[in-house]
Amino acid sequence: MEQKYIRNFSIIAHIDHGKSTLADRILELTNTVEQRDMVSQILDDMDLERERGITIKLNAVSLIYKADDGHDYLFHLIDTPGHVDFSYEVSRSLAACEGAVLVVDATQGVEAQTLANVYLAIDNNLMVIPVINKVDLPSAMPEQVREEIEHDIGLDASDAPLISAKTGLNVHQVLENIVREIPAPDGDPKAPLQALIFDSYYDPYRGVIVFVRIKNGELKVGDTIKFMSNGLSYQVTEAGIRSPKEINKPKLECGEVGWFAASIKSVKDVRVGDTVTGAERPCREPLPGYREMQSMVYCGLYPTDNARYNDLRDALEKLQLNDASLKFEAETSQALGFGFRCGFLGLLHMDVVQERLEREYNLDLIATAPSVIYEVHMVNGEVRMVDNPAVLPPNQMIEYIAEPYVKAAIMSPSDYIGPIMELCQNKRGIYQDIIYMDDTRVQVVYELPLSEIIFDFFDKLKSCTRGYASLDYELIGYRKSELSKMDILINGEPIDALACIVHTQFAYQRGSAITRKLKDIIPKQQFEIPVQAALSGKVIARTNIKAYRKNVLAKCYGGDVSRKKKLLEQQKEGKKRMKAVGSVDIPQEAFMAVLSMDEE
Amino acid sequence: MADSLYVHIPFCRQVCGYCDFAKARYSETLAERYLDELEKELLSLPETAFKTVYIGGGTPSALSEKQLERLLQMLSRFPISEEYTMEVNPESLSEGKALLMKKHGINRVSIGIQSFNERLLQEMERQHDARDITNTFRYLDQAGITNRSIDLIYGFHSQSVEDVLKDLETAVSMDITHVSIYDLEVHESTSLGRKGYTKADEETDFLMYQTIIDYLNSHGFQQYEISNFAKAGYRSRHNLTYWQYRDYQGAGLAACGKTGNIRYENTHNFAEYLKGSWRGEQITLSHDDLIFEAVMMGLRVIEGIDIADFNRRFACDLVSKYRQAIAENTERGLLTLTEDRRKVTGQGIYVLNDILIDFMN
Numbered sequence: 033m034e035q036k037y038i039r040n041f042s043i044i045a046h047i048d049h050g051k052s053t054l055a056d057r058i059l060e061l062t063n064t065v066e067q068r069d070m071v072s073q074i075l076d077d078m079d080l081e082r083e084r085g086i087t088i089k090l091n092a093v094s095l096i097y098k099a100d101d102g103h104d105y106l107f108h109l110i111d112t113p114g115h116v117d118f119s120y121e122v123s124r125s126l127a128a129c130e131g132a133v134l135v136v137d138a139t140q141g142v143e144a145q146t147l148a149n150v151y152l153a154i155d156n157n158l159m160v161i162p163v164i165n166k167v168d169l170p171s172a173m174p175e176q177v178r179e180e181i182e183h184d185i186g187l188d189a190s191d192a193p194l195i196s197a198k199t200g201l202n203v204h205q206v207l208e209n210i211v212r213e214i215p216a217p218d219g220d221p222k223a224p225l226q227a228l229i230f231d232s233y234y235d236p237y238r239g240v241i242v243f244v245r246i247k248n249g250e251l252k253v254g255d256t257i258k259f260m261s262n263g264l265s266y267q268v269t270e271a272g273i274r275s276p277k278e279i280n281k282p283k284l285e286c287g288e289v290g291w292f293a294a295s296i297k298s299v300k301d302v303r304v305g306d307t308v309t310g311a312e313r314p315c316r317e318p319l320p321g322y323r324e325m326q327s328m329v330y331c332g333l334y335p336t337d338n339a340r341y342n343d344l345r346d347a348l349e350k351l352q353l354n355d356a357s358l359k360f361e362a363e364t365s366q367a368l369g370f371g372f373r374c375g376f377l378g379l380l381h382m383d384v385v386q387e388r389l390e391r392e393y394n395l396d397l398i399a400t401a402p403s404v405i406y407e408v409h410m411v412n413g414e415v416r417m418v419d420n421p422a423v424l425p426p427n428q429m430i431e432y433i434a435e436p437y438v439k440a441a442i443m444s445p446s447d448y449i450g451p452i453m454e455l456c457q458n459k460r461g462i463y464q465d466i467i468y469m470d471d472t473r474v475q476v477v478y479e480l481p482l483s484e485i486i487f488d489f490f491d492k493l494k495s496c497t498r499g500y501a502s503l504d505y506e507l508i509g510y511r512k513s514e515l516s517k518m519d520i521l522i523n524g525e526p527i528d529a530l531a532c533i534v535h536t537q538f539a540y541q542r543g544s545a546i547t548r549k550l551k552d553i554i555p556k557q558q559f560e561i562p563v564q565a566a567l568s569g570k571v572i573a574r575t576n577i578k579a580y581r582k583n584v585l586a587k588c589y590g591g592d593v594s595r596k597k598k599l600l601e602q603q604k605e606g607k608k609r610m611k612a613v614g615s616v617d618i619p620q621e622a623f624m625a626v627l628s629m630d631e632e
Numbered sequence: 633m634a635d636s637l638y639v640h641i642p643f644c645r646q647v648c649g650y651c652d653f654a655k656a657r658y659s660e661t662l663a664e665r666y667l668d669e670l671e672k673e674l675l676s677l678p679e680t681a682f683k684t685v686y687i688g689g690g691t692p693s694a695l696s697e698k699q700l701e702r703l704l705q706m707l708s709r710f711p712i713s714e715e716y717t718m719e720v721n722p723e724s725l726s727e728g729k730a731l732l733m734k735k736h737g738i739n740r741v742s743i744g745i746q747s748f749n750e751r752l753l754q755e756m757e758r759q760h761d762a763r764d765i766t767n768t769f770r771y772l773d774q775a776g777i778t779n780r781s782i783d784l785i786y787g788f789h790s791q792s793v794e795d796v797l798k799d800l801e802t803a804v805s806m807d808i809t810h811v812s813i814y815d816l817e818v819h820e821s822t823s824l825g826r827k828g829y830t831k832a833d834e835e836t837d838f839l840m841y842q843t844i845i846d847y848l849n850s851h852g853f854q855q856y857e858i859s860n861f862a863k864a865g866y867r868s869r870h871n872l873t874y875w876q877y878r879d880y881q882g883a884g885l886a887a888c889g890k891t892g893n894i895r896y897e898n899t900h901n902f903a904e905y906l907k908g909s910w911r912g913e914q915i916t917l918s919h920d921d922l923i924f925e926a927v928m929m930g931l932r933v934i935e936g937i938d939i940a941d942f943n944r945r946f947a948c949d950l951v952s953k954y955r956q957a958i959a960e961n962t963e964r965g966l967l968t969l970t971e972d973r974r975k976v977t978g979q980g981i982y983v984l985n986d987i988l989i990d991f992m993n
Contacts, residue, residue, distance in 0.1 A: 591886065
């Protein structure tokens, strides 16, 4: 296909605004997928994604569209995930495109995520073409939404098609706008190969399948290619596009989006954002924007049943085949037994991995509270990196502790500056700047400890800005902080999995909040249980969980046997979801309690 | 053959706020049709002797005299060797009914008193008052039915430990042989449940229970099960059938029975029962089910489980099968193991569920 007939684009939208439905409709209209083969929302192929309505794994589909001008166009539709944890992946997917279709729900209007993704697209120099969806609903307000797009985002929406992705109304117009407004790719087919990796997955028979956008040159089966970040070379065994079924091609041409296989053993070698070039005739420079994948958040994962440790390891290994950003290594906890310390991109990533382990591998897990990596400067001059508060050396051996800081850029309508600043101050933020993008939009910049934003910062930010703010952050390095390890003792025993690192100034407050929270979470047991928080062995807060007095069925006669046995089975199930630590049964939520600081 | 027969009469003059049994407001025609069906069901049982028969409800005494006579007549084809109990409620027993009961060999009654406190009776939506209770005892005296049990309930939100003591004081002063006293359970499906009724707080409730045990044990009523107390020689033999996990038959709406490793439960649906499809479900119990259920029922009895008898009946070795659960709970002081009996200790009966969960392997 001649380059001028290629269009590479993404669809960006807020959750539930109809991104996947529009993708389905486009596939149907271009006869890429026969109607009868149509599984609704074909791009999201993991159950979990479909259930949560979010896209985690990126995917790309190629399709042929016969435009009104009589020419056939080759469209590459690249799907993007939609959460701040994955903003780097989103930006790399967008970097593989020249344009983006922005879907806005005519009943909901412009929402936070819409803004966040539009700015990412604009940052990547994409042509953004808005469409207004769900105009068939009685509560649709298309004209008001058109105005919002112009006013809140600053895009020209006068030509935005009014569509219903559900019924297919005016979707044809969207396709025409793609042809007319999104520029064709402009690479040099004669130049050395330069391709951007935006996704990959592991295929047990062919090794890693790498998704790329050819920026310059071409990629042929049989070529030896090289990844520029790590210098590894492989011979291409297969290449092609997806429609959405795989179609093999002898080569991927300049401007195209497609996949290749090269007997690559591990997804770890294939890094999103990396540049693929020819081993014989390499390009001079890698494509800009590559970042090393970094685990931002760590937590311990333990099977509730210690006998399933090996199952958990197998499951993590399998997940890692397809998820290079998941890291894990074995660790032991006095309280929880044998488990793994796992590293994640962020909290959503952590949730998703945990949920997949429980659902796909049928494991009951205890997750400890997420932690960042602390830089511990010892009195003897040694520096240790600690990702688990439980293994922090004793206080007297520590000179000081440094924690990771991020520079957070919060984009929001200007009305919410007050609440945003208040939130950042409460999270130990250091004010940097407020940039007025135009008369309605601002960017608020703060430096914040990463530990303060990994838990509920994003949720709080959304609630204090009615969902309008978007967040992007990048690591800016380590800074010395007044930090100290806080032990939590249950029934007099320090529980290693509950230890946390706190800022000394907030220790008392957090200690009492945590002990109170644990008192609510840990169910009454046969004996009274003290819950204490301690800094360097000194108790700073305490509550007691009262013993329950009775757990017996008052009535049990001939007609009650089945019913009463079920009641006992329910009680037993309840216990199974808990971890017996010493003689106390502790439910999963307790291990997250150290993070929840809301209740004063 | 089964030792015992349970017959369910699902009618009440008034439905109580706490009750979650299968029952309906009494209506003469409905009761008539019900007895027609019950008769067929009873006729389907082989004509055998039972050690005990128990007519429960609902309120069997809610039936009219004529209907009651018909019911007792139906049951007369089963010789009853030991104990023949009927539940009665103070508001619906009459002299005529008491005489009928006596005539047909009923030798034990269980009286649904629930409380002597009028305010609490109102709270639980009961219809009877003190006068009804006095009358009930007079009718039973006249009929000469002297083996009498009363049902009481404690654990109401507005009830104090003193209120419980007053009920107990009244109870032991009466001419009775047996007390069943239950901790109030608020089920969602009941009127109290729908009102969102909260019961007494846990501490008070616990103190009430301990008080009850102390009081009754020292006033001639020996506790022999979690909620049951009897004068010497007056334990409920029928209920011991359940707790010793022996076989029993059930007839009537929602009635249950067990024969060997088969347990059945009749339908809870009135319309279905009246159409003649009595049987709801029937399940076959595995050997492990049988053993666990026998433990679950057996540990309710204060004397405990007779291990030799248990091992013989269930062809197992109880002590080695549950070695760990037994060791852990003995360690905690919740179980004791004597030569041939395993019993829950004084502390153990309060947390019997926890003990049983350990037995659920």
